[in-house]
Amino acid sequence: MSEPLLRIEGLRTVFRTSGGDVPAVDGVSLEVHRGKTLGIVGESGCGKSVLSLSVMRLVAHPGRIAAGRVMLGQRDLASLSMAEMRQVRGRDIAMIFQEPMTSLNPVHSVGFQITEAIRAHDPRASNAELRNRGIEALKRVRIPSPERRFDEYPHQLSGGMRQRVMIAMALACSPKLLIADEPTTALDVTVQAQILDLLRELQAETGMAIILITHDLGVIAEMTDEVAVMYSGKVVERTNARALFEDPQHPYTLGLLGSIPRLDEDRENLLAIRGTVPPPFNLPPGCRFNPRCPFAIDSCRAEIPPLRSIIPGHEVACIRAPVEASVAA
Amino acid sequence: MSVLLEVENLAKHYPVRKGAILARQVGLVRAVDGVSFTLNRGETLALVGESGCGKSTTARLVLRLIEPTTGAVKFKGTDITTLDGATLKGFRRNAQIVFQDPYASLNPRYTVGQTISEPMEVHNIGDAASRRARVEELLKLVGLAPYHAQRYGHEFSGGQRQRIGIARALAVEPDLVVCDEPVSALDVSIQAQVVNLLRDLQRRLGLAYLFIAHDLAVVKHVADRIAVMYLGRIVEIGEKRALFSNPRHPYTRALLAAIPHPDPSRKGRVTPLGGDVPSPMNIPPGCRFHTRCPYAQDICRQQDPVLKDGVACHLADQLPPAGVDFAGGLAPNAAKRLALYAEAAARS
Numbered sequence: 001m002s003e004p005l006l007r008i009e010g011l012r013t014v015f016r017t018s019g020g021d022v023p024a025v026d027g028v029s030l031e032v033h034r035g036k037t038l039g040i041v042g043e044s045g046c047g048k049s050v051l052s053l054s055v056m057r058l059v060a061h062p063g064r065i066a067a068g069r070v071m072l073g074q075r076d077l078a079s080l081s082m083a084e085m086r087q088v089r090g091r092d093i094a095m096i097f098q099e100p101m102t103s104l105n106p107v108h109s110v111g112f113q114i115t116e117a118i119r120a121h122d123p124r125a126s127n128a129e130l131r132n133r134g135i136e137a138l139k140r141v142r143i144p145s146p147e148r149r150f151d152e153y154p155h156q157l158s159g160g161m162r163q164r165v166m167i168a169m170a171l172a173c174s175p176k177l178l179i180a181d182e183p184t185t186a187l188d189v190t191v192q193a194q195i196l197d198l199l200r201e202l203q204a205e206t207g208m209a210i211i212l213i214t215h216d217l218g219v220i221a222e223m224t225d226e227v228a229v230m231y232s233g234k235v236v237e238r239t240n241a242r243a244l245f246e247d248p249q250h251p252y253t254l255g256l257l258g259s260i261p262r263l264d265e266d267r268e269n270l271l272a273i274r275g276t277v278p279p280p281f282n283l284p285p286g287c288r289f290n291p292r293c294p295f296a297i298d299s300c301r302a303e304i305p306p307l308r309s310i311i312p313g314h315e316v317a318c319i320r321a322p323v324e325a326s327v328a329a
Numbered sequence: 330m331s332v333l334l335e336v337e338n339l340a341k342h343y344p345v346r347k348g349a350i351l352a353r354q355v356g357l358v359r360a361v362d363g364v365s366f367t368l369n370r371g372e373t374l375a376l377v378g379e380s381g382c383g384k385s386t387t388a389r390l391v392l393r394l395i396e397p398t399t400g401a402v403k404f405k406g407t408d409i410t411t412l413d414g415a416t417l418k419g420f421r422r423n424a425q426i427v428f429q430d431p432y433a434s435l436n437p438r439y440t441v442g443q444t445i446s447e448p449m450e451v452h453n454i455g456d457a458a459s460r461r462a463r464v465e466e467l468l469k470l471v472g473l474a475p476y477h478a479q480r481y482g483h484e485f486s487g488g489q490r491q492r493i494g495i496a497r498a499l500a501v502e503p504d505l506v507v508c509d510e511p512v513s514a515l516d517v518s519i520q521a522q523v524v525n526l527l528r529d530l531q532r533r534l535g536l537a538y539l540f541i542a543h544d545l546a547v548v549k550h551v552a553d554r555i556a557v558m559y560l561g562r563i564v565e566i567g568e569k570r571a572l573f574s575n576p577r578h579p580y581t582r583a584l585l586a587a588i589p590h591p592d593p594s595r596k597g598r599v600t601p602l603g604g605d606v607p608s609p610m611n612i613p614p615g616c617r618f619h620t621r622c623p624y625a626q627d628i629c630r631q632q633d634p635v636l637k638d639g640v641a642c643h644l645a646d647q648l649p650p651a652g653v654d655f656a657g658g659l660a661p662n663a664a665k666r667l668a669l670y671a672e673a674a675a676r677s
């Protein structure tokens with residue numbers, strides 16, 4: 001495969017607490033390729049948002065990047081100055097969030113906010129030019145009557161429309177990578193389908209790469225090329241989207257797949273995963289999934305299993321994968 | 330099967346006023362706008378539909394937490410919209426609710442034991458000792474331990490708090506439990522635990538559920554029948570298998586087509602429905618779905634279709650067949666390992 005657009009290497013982001021540094025992202029390595037979508041899936045608190053904020057260098061105190069590199073071409077974003085990083089944001093990498101209302105400013109018009117995003121990277125553009133480009137940006141995200149919407153305020157828009165505005169702002173300077181952190185979680189299913197469709201079309205038009213964060217395996221199957229499954233700050237399985245569903249390896253991935261009801265299958269009981277996610281300040285020894293894992297044995301508690309290649313392009317952090325081989329043995 | 334609940338032409342309209350002192354009415358929010366259905370004993374009826382279509386308002390009307398504008402709610406044959414005093418209290422004991430947000434619905438100053446026994450105190454059931462014993466029994470029933478009674482809500486995870494909410498609802502032995510998005514705020518692995526628990530309790534206690542959700546896969550798993558709501562109305566209602574394999578209303582079809590399946594071989598099959606839901610202050614004339622319906626004709630813009638044979642659409646009998654293909658299922662390797670997972674989980 002060609003040189004990746006973004007390479008995250010051994011990223012560790014910690015939060016300082018009275019009890020010491022607590023890891024939210026703990027040694028994550030990932031690659032994002034041009035024009036492709038990397039999905040990141042996992043339950044609440046596994047570190048998906050902190051990972052994306054780390055790439056954007058938006059982790060706020062008491063959090064900080066403690067180790068690792070975020071390579072965009074030859075540059076390590078983790079070691080850029082804040083001024084240099086401001087140039088990267090918007091132009092190279094842009095981000096959209098789950099709740100568009102909290103990221104849009106309620107006192108400014110839609111048009112003002114979009115043109116601000118353009119002006120930040122092109123300070124010499126005239127007002128007329130900014131307005132044109134802003135309306136153009138609204139058109140690109142298929143907002144009906146963009147001239148009228150340009151002068152409206154966020155509260156006058158529906159949730160789906162607000163998410164379109166967020167996408168328009170993020171794409172205003174044609175970034176190479178869009179990080180979408182649960183962009184449709186707060187939306188109804190028909191509106192979600194509109195937004196997913198839009199992201200796919202925009203990707204085909206622009207060739208941008210996408211990191212799509214979600215907890216919905218349906219969205220993963222529908223949208224992504226490569227997938228990383230996260231648990232307790234670590235990537236536990238990494239492969240292409242097809243293999244994740246056709247050849248799932250990590251017991252946590254199996255638990256997730258068993259937990260979701262399917263439209264195309266009738267099951268008496270869902271598999272579920274017993275117990276709950278451990279808090280980052282009180283992690284179990286060894287494999288972090290071991291207290292919940294039905295396959296756990298003593299050696300699972302001895303040390304943290306590293307990601308290893310099961311077949312080329314498919315990595316799993318479990319000493320017992322593939323489980324049928326170890327259960328039979 | 331005997332009917333437990335009969336809802337007839339129920340409506341809730343909220344006047345919208347402007348002006349501080351001499352407020353005049355400038356509009357009407359038709360939150361629920363003529364809803365009828367029945368629910369049998371021991372059965373689960375799911376209400377699905379997009380945000381703002383009137384699901385929670387319907388739930389509140391059924392429990393008489395709010396007063397209807399028109400319509401009747403018959404519980405075991407008695408219209409509860411006219412009850413008061415002791416008879417209303419008797420109804421309240423029989424019909425309980427579980428909310429979406431287990432955090433917000435628990436009093437932070439109460440121990441879990443107090444939270445669960447409060448409804449028993451309100452309804453004068455048992456003495457202190459028997460209530461304590463009942464709390465222990467309920468905690469075990471929902472998969473918690475007796476010692477949890479002394480703890481406070483904030484010490485529990487989201488899924489555990491939802492278990493506490495369920496134990497509280499069951500404390501007074503209701504026949505009907507209204508579940509308003511009981512698993513929507515939970516992670517999938519915890520959601521599965523709670524869904525399994527609700528089904529298990531239904532089998533053991535013969536409960537009837539009015540189950541509100543927006544995740545159709547969850548609904549398909551828990552419901553016997555499904556009612557699809559759009560802008561304050563039921564547009565289709567039916568047995569769940571029929572509804573999924575042969576959805577008849579164009580809106581039901583659009584909902585099903587919008588669900589992303591956990592199956593990459595179906596990638597790109599999701600088809601979005603155009604446009605936005607109109608405001609319930611400004612419901613379109615004729616069929617309320619006509620502004621977004623790909624099949625809309627002149628008649629649809631003029632005549633409001635009535636719910637007949639489970640569907641409210643002028644063209645229901647003329648539309649081409651559509652439905653979920655049930656042939657998919659898990660891939661072989663996934664199915665094999667999930668079976669090993671289930672075996673191992675049962676052993677340990």
Ligand SMILES: Nc1ncnc2c1ncn2[C@@H]1O[C@H](COP(=O)(O)OP(=O)(O)OP(=O)(O)O)[C@@H](O)[C@H]1O
Nearest residue numbers: 015024043044045046047048049050051062063280
């Ligand atoms: N400001 C903070 N201070 C302390 N810990 C934090 C802070 N922000 C995040 N964390 C911790 O970092 C971990 C990862 O959080 P993160 O928000 O990345 O999870 P997530 O996977 O995005 O979850 P969700 O699906 O709920 O959005 C969590 O355990 C969280 O408690």
Ligand SMILES: Nc1ncnc2c1ncn2[C@@H]1O[C@H](COP(=O)(O)OP(=O)(O)OP(=O)(O)O)[C@@H](O)[C@H]1O
Nearest residue numbers: 343358359360379380381382383384385386387609
């Ligand atoms: N007290 C009220 N005054 C005015 N309008 C109201 C009131 N309560 C609800 N509504 C409106 O009635 C409509 C139906 O609301 P309801 O809460 O029943 O929807 P829902 O289907 O439960 O939505 P969700 O999926 O978001 O929970 C909405 O448009 C809502 O804004």
Ligand code: SF4
Nearest residue numbers: 287290293300318319
């Ligand atoms: S390493 Fe052990 S505990 Fe961890 S997932 Fe594999 S079998 Fe389970």
Ligand code: SF4
Nearest residue numbers: 616619622629642643
């Ligand atoms: S009545 Fe007409 S507009 Fe309404 S759903 Fe049927 S075909 Fe569509």
Ligand SMILES: [Mg+2]
Nearest residue numbers: 048049050181
């Ligand atoms: Mg997050």
Ligand SMILES: [Mg+2]
Nearest residue numbers: 384385386509
């Ligand atoms: Mg609601």
